[in-house]
Amino acid sequence: MTWAPTDPASHPVNYFVPDFGVDHDIAASQKFESEASSTLKTTWTPKWDDEKEAFADMPTFSNDFMKV
Numbered sequence: 123m124t125w126a127p128t129d130p131a132s133h134p135v136n137y138f139v140p141d142f143g144v145d146h147d148i149a150a151s152q153k154f155e156s157e158a159s160s161t162l163k164t165t166w167t168p169k170w171d172d173e174k175e176a177f178a179d180m181p182t183f184s185n186d187f188m189k190v
Contacts, residue, residue, distance in 0.1 A: 144152075159165050171178040 155166065168177040169179060170176075
């Protein structure tokens with residue numbers, strides 16, 4: 123055989139990626155959840171449903187959020 127396969131061209135790897143820290147919206151959401159848990163003296167521990175591949179018992183706007 124006179125032909126030999128060659129490795130395909132690859133994209134650049136192991137390059138520098140800057141770390142700008144946590145997004146301000148995520149940081150605010152974490153802060154508000156922490157404050158709400160402290161005020162209500164409860165913790166939020168969502169449970170994962172493997173069958174549905176989603177979190178179970180999530181609050182809804184019409185039911186849980188209107189009670190506050």
